[in-house]
Amino acid sequence: MTRGNWAVSVVGATGLVGSEIVRQLLKRRFPMAALNLFASPASPTQEVYLKGRWVKIRPFSLNAIRDSEICFLAAGGEFSRRYARRIASLGNIVIDNSSAFRMNSDVPLVVPEINPEDLSWHRGLIANPNCSTIQMxxxxxxxxxxxxxxxxxVSTYQSVSGAGTRAVAELASQADAILNGQAPRGAVFPHQIGFNVIPHIDTFDSEGWSREESKMLNETRKILKDKEIDxxxxxxxxxVFRGHxxxxxxxxxxxxxxxxxxRELGHAPGVVVMDDVDRSIYPTPAFCAGEDATFVGRIRRVPGSNRALCMWIVSDNVLKGAALNAVQIAEQLMAGHVRSD
Ligand SMILES: NC(=O)c1ccc[n+]([C@@H]2O[C@H](COP(=O)([O-])OP(=O)(O)OC[C@H]3O[C@@H](n4cnc5c(N)ncnc54)[C@H](OP(=O)(O)O)[C@@H]3O)[C@@H](O)[C@H]2O)c1
Structure with a gap:
């Protein structure tokens, strides 16, 4: 790995996160010698128009990724478990959006505003945290x-885009069906999502906690380097389509x-305070969708305690919760935190 323009790959480029990674790379002018886009072999060959030229989205293969130097994975946990380390062993730095390696002790879990120093000990594989955890x-x-x-x-109100392209389509089709007096049909969520809320994200453990809930505990402790935090x-x-x-x-x-x-949050990197209840000013997902920042409002003291507060935090899960954070990691690597071995 050398400084300068890097050959970049994105796996999952037809998906919500992968396509947003591509947009962020271009928008933020990430210095690229090449940009290779991959999806599953099941996808018909597609082309995307990027900066005045057509770029093919090809079926992924280890051979096709050989010349790449930095590789963004946004193709799900199963894919990452199978390929992430193999792609890294080909000389790529892999930035993985799935939860497959987040808690591995040899894999840094990084939010660039908080713990960029952890990039110094990566061994070719870096994990992007869970979307709900990042904004919190x-x-x-x-x-x-x-x-x-x-x-x-914490109680979360998570948008359907957090569950991928099919989930977005499922909310749209159920809302349409219900408004037209038809029965909602679905395959992604365990219950109707149109005009409903579902307290179930990922699988449950034997104690009744969902994996999403456990991720928020374990990942917060790892990123903040404090095992005492509950x-x-x-x-x-x-x-909601977009924004947690x-x-x-x-x-x-x-x-x-x-x-x-x-005041502290007013100058925290990546945070925008939006807090004036007298004028009904606080963040909502409709307002935050498409924005890079994480927004916080309704900041208030807890009665009877001078050590506790409540607040309302909103961010675009596909941006800061996934694609933007991943590209910011790559920018940090480019700025100097390159491979340590
Ligand atoms: N959505 C979010 O807000 C969010 C936030 C944080 C983390 N994540 C994580 O990011 C990853 C992607 O999520 P998403 O929401 O973008 O999902 P998605 O919209 O369903 O997209 C999945 C992508 O993976 C590709 N893919 C699937 N199997 C593949 C294979 N065997 N080889 C190559 N490509 C393959 C798909 O390609 P085809 O088009 O060919 O099927 C598609 O491009 C997941 O691990 C997810 O947990 C998502």
Whole structure:
């Protein structure tokens, strides 16, 4: 791996995250010597028009990716488990969007605003955190540094785009069917998602916690490097196309001052404070869709406690929750945190 323009690959380029990674690479002028796009062998060959030329999306093969230097994976956990390490062994730095390797001790889990230093110890594979976790820790990290975070109780309101292209189509078709007096049909979600909410994201463990809820606990601890933090999450799918929202209760080891918290978050990287309830100003997913930042509002002290606050956090799950964070990781690598072995 050398400095300069890199040969870049995106696997899953027909999907929500992969296609957004391509858009972000171009929008942010990531220096590329080549851009190779891949999807599954099941996809008919497609071409996308990028910056004045047509680029083919090809079926993925290890051979086709051999000349690449940095590879974004957005093709699901099964694909990543099978190929991520093999792609890395071909000399690529792999940035993986799936949950397959996030908790592996040899794989950094990185939010560039928080722990870019962890890129210095990567061994060719870097994990992008879970979308709900990223937006929560972007807001909590500066407060953790100042007040020492001890406990989080969070309920999420997660959009269907978090479950991929088919999930977006399922909400659209169910909403259409219901409004036309027909029975909603679906295959992606375990229940009707049109005009409904479902407290079930990913699989459940024997204690009744969903994997999405456990990811929020484990990934927060890894990114903030503090195993004492408790995160008690209830993760819920809502009939919103884009943008995850979170109602967060956060408890700290030391005294907090809410005005100071607002000021602190006001200059935190990647965070926009949107908080004026008298004028009905707070973030909503419709407002935040398509935006790079993570928005926070409804910041308020918890009655009877000078160490706890509540807030409302919203971000575009496909952008900061996935594609943008992945491209920011690549930018950090380009800036100097290259392979350490
Ligand atoms: N959506 C989000 O907000 C979000 C947030 C964080 C993380 N993620 C993670 O990002 C990954 C992609 O999610 P998504 O929402 O973009 O899903 P998606 O819209 O369903 O797209 C999946 C992509 O993977 C490709 N693919 C599937 N199997 C493949 C194979 N064997 N070889 C090559 N390509 C293959 C698909 O290609 P075809 O078109 O050929 O099927 C498609 O391009 C998942 O691991 C997901 O958990 C998503």
């Amino acid at each position: 820790v972007v807001v909590l990290a500066p407060l953790h540094r100042k007040y020492k975070l001890r406990k989080v109780v 995160v008690i999450a209830t993760t819920v799918r809502v009939p 929202s979170e109602a967060v209760y956060a408890e700290f080891a030391t005294k907090i001052d809410v005005d100071e918290v607002r």
